[in-house]
Amino acid sequence: xxxxxxxxxxxxxxxxxxxxxxxxxxxxxxxxxxxxxxxxxxxxxxxxxxxxxxxxxxxxxxxxxxxxxxxxxxxxxxxxxxxxxxxxxxxxxxxxxxxxxxxxx
Amino acid sequence: xxxxxxxxxxxxxxxxxxxxxxxxxxxxxxxxxxxxxxxxxxxxxxxxxxxxxxxxxxxxxxxxxxxxxxxxxxxxxxxxxxxxxxxxxxxxxxxxxxxxxxxxxxxxxxxxxxxxxxxxxxxxxxxxxxxxxxxxxxxxxxxxxxxxxxxxxxxxxxxxxxxxxxxxxxxxxxxxxxxxxxxxxxxxxxxxxxxxxxxxxxxxxxxxxxxxxxxxxxxxxxxxxxxxxxxxxxxxxxxxxxxxxxxxxxxxxxxxxxxxxxxxxxxxxxxxxxxxxxxxxxxxxxxxxxxxxxxxxxxxxxxxxxxxxxxxxxxxxxxxxxxxxxxxxxxxxxxxxxxxxxxxxxxxxxxxxxxxxxxxxxxxxxxxxxxxxxxxxxxxxxxxxxxxxxxxxxxxxxxxxxxxxxxxxxxxxxxxxxxxxxxxxxxxxxxxxxxxxxxxxxxxxxxxxxxxxxxxxxxxxxxxxxxxxxxxxxxxxxxxxxxxxxxxxxxx
Numbered sequence: 001x002x003x004x005x006x007x008x009x010x011x012x013x014x015x016x017x018x019x020x021x022x023x024x025x026x027x028x029x030x031x032x033x034x035x036x037x038x039x040x041x042x043x044x045x046x047x048x049x050x051x052x053x054x055x056x057x058x059x060x061x062x063x064x065x066x067x068x069x070x071x072x073x074x075x076x077x078x079x080x081x082x083x084x085x086x087x088x089x090x091x092x093x094x095x096x097x098x099x100x101x102x103x104x105x
Numbered sequence: 106x107x108x109x110x111x112x113x114x115x116x117x118x119x120x121x122x123x124x125x126x127x128x129x130x131x132x133x134x135x136x137x138x139x140x141x142x143x144x145x146x147x148x149x150x151x152x153x154x155x156x157x158x159x160x161x162x163x164x165x166x167x168x169x170x171x172x173x174x175x176x177x178x179x180x181x182x183x184x185x186x187x188x189x190x191x192x193x194x195x196x197x198x199x200x201x202x203x204x205x206x207x208x209x210x211x212x213x214x215x216x217x218x219x220x221x222x223x224x225x226x227x228x229x230x231x232x233x234x235x236x237x238x239x240x241x242x243x244x245x246x247x248x249x250x251x252x253x254x255x256x257x258x259x260x261x262x263x264x265x266x267x268x269x270x271x272x273x274x275x276x277x278x279x280x281x282x283x284x285x286x287x288x289x290x291x292x293x294x295x296x297x298x299x300x301x302x303x304x305x306x307x308x309x310x311x312x313x314x315x316x317x318x319x320x321x322x323x324x325x326x327x328x329x330x331x332x333x334x335x336x337x338x339x340x341x342x343x344x345x346x347x348x349x350x351x352x353x354x355x356x357x358x359x360x361x362x363x364x365x366x367x368x369x370x371x372x373x374x375x376x377x378x379x380x381x382x383x384x385x386x387x388x389x390x391x392x393x394x395x396x397x398x399x400x401x402x403x404x405x406x407x408x409x410x411x412x413x414x415x416x417x418x419x420x421x422x423x424x425x426x427x428x429x430x431x432x433x434x435x436x437x438x439x440x441x442x443x444x445x446x447x448x449x450x451x452x453x454x455x456x457x458x459x460x461x462x463x464x465x466x467x468x469x470x471x472x473x474x475x476x477x478x479x480x481x482x483x484x485x486x487x488x489x490x491x492x493x494x495x496x497x498x499x500x501x502x503x504x505x506x507x508x509x510x511x512x513x514x515x516x517x518x519x520x521x522x523x524x525x526x527x528x529x530x531x532x533x534x535x536x537x538x539x540x541x542x543x544x545x546x547x548x549x550x551x552x553x554x555x556x557x558x559x560x561x562x563x564x565x566x567x568x569x570x571x572x573x574x575x576x577x578x579x580x581x582x583x584x585x586x587x588x589x590x591x592x593x594x595x596x597x
Binding site for chain 2: 021023028032035055056059060062063066067068069070071072080081082083084085086087088089090093094096097
């Protein structure tokens with residue numbers, strides 16, 4: 001951490017609103033949730049919110065976010081919207097997909 | 106539209122009849138497409154509760170065929186449908202098919218159709234680890250439940266391959282999807298792009314093997330032709346030929362040779378040719394009603410005069426005549442025929458005679474065929490004249506023209522319309538090569554000549570064949586007089 005940052009970057013760090021689409025409590029979906037939780041705790045401490053949506057309970061929601069693959073993680077904030085599909089097992093790719101710079105940790 | 110439907114029913118009955126007399130095949134359930142001609146060649150439609158693959162190149166009409174299947178299902182057969190589109194959004198598809206009279210938004214509003222546009226942008230998507238396409242299943246299931254759909258179209262699901270990176274997962278999931286559709290008893294249409302040397306780019310024919318229909322759109326010498334072929338239909342009879350099909354304001358229609366069993370009824374009624382002596386030559390009474398007449402000869406031999414006589418005679422009986430003219434304008438023809446004492450104008454004015462003058466090169470053979478079907482269907486003539494069929498050779502090969510004529514003749518016979526076709530023999534020689542291809546389709550074949558004999562030009566007419574009657578075998582000389590065509594060598 002650098003002690004002397006310009007004021008604008010020292011401002012409140014951007015927070016993330018993430019939505020994880022799953023279809024039932026399958027091992028793959030549970031694994032994706034666990035991976036996401038771990039990555040967020042490590043790299044986005046205190047500036048993230050995860051919404052989990054089970055498409056088996058809310059099938060109509062799949063259209064809005066154009067969900068095909070399960071699990072799909074959608075970064076709703078900050079915009080633009082980005083999507084990551086799969087069980088999120090590769091941390092580096094998840095971070096790249098969320099556009100989180102690793103140096104921030 | 107109603108007359109078209111009526112025709113389809115008649116043709117379908119003919120087909121059913123010819124099949125019932127054949128070997129018995131355990132009938133599988135079919136879902137009619139409502140597409141004119143397609144239900145005839147598939148003997149009733151697509152296999153109910155199974156997926157059908159429709160493949161073809163870009164612009165070959167896949168989406169239109171698939172959409173027609175859904176719209177007709179909803180409107181005519183009381184089956185709701187789901188359209189899952191991967192390439193065009195709902196508005197684009199709706200406007201594409203609006204010109205054919207399909208009102209997609211209206212059907213959606215009535216709850217008879219559900220349109221789901223699946224958009225997948227590779228650049229927005231990162232892949233990490235395993236996934237499946239459960240989201241797609243969820244969306245389909247939701248749409249099917251919302252409408253109670255029996256029909257599903259996936260257009261074009263192959264797009265997923267360019268949107269998602271893991272082809273192995275995709276293949277496994279598509280296999281699961283097609284299985285799932287079948288288990289749910291849905292009649293599905295899956296469209297796919299044609300591949301190099303394969304039916305589909307992604308080899309979908311491996312997974313969807315119950316029925317496969319191939320669409321083709323060729324442009325030969327600037328003239329476009331569309332064709333449809335049923336490549337495979339498990340457990341069912343189907344026509345195996347390539348059939349021309351059309352996309353026009355009536356929607357999509359396939360033009361099969363319908364009376365495969367030649368079951369149309371032959372009339373014993375006779376029609377005057379309009380020339381008394383020619384009637385004499387034709388067993389004393391003229392042509393059979395509902396038969397086909399070919400008149401061939403080199404340029405200027407009097408083919409059109411004979412056609413005009415026939416048209417005039419029919420109109421005098423109060424019958425309707427449809428006259429397709431490819432060489433000159435109706436005005437010119439009417440003027441020329443007045444010079445031999447035939448005035449066709451009053452028949453035009455009375456609405457009995459209708460001319461359709463078209464440049465043959467204006468459209469492809471299918472379009473000409475379509476226009477002929479439509480005019481015969483709408484005008485309901487008792488006599489149809491095509492002057493001259495050989496003009497059509499400029500837009501198709503001899504085989505294509507023959508195939509097209511077969512369909513025209515077939516249609517005329519089923520509708521009990523008498524067909525009169527003139528044919529220009531090329532060159533000075535009386536080469537019968539051009540006619541050889543089409544004469545076998547004709548019941549009566551008359552040849553007209555204009556030869557130099559003893560330093561004098563002499564016109565002659567003879568009947569090469571006339572099925573079902575004893576006819577003159579002599580060559581008769583004739584003249585074109587102020588009172589029409591007159592035989593000059595005494596009696597007929």
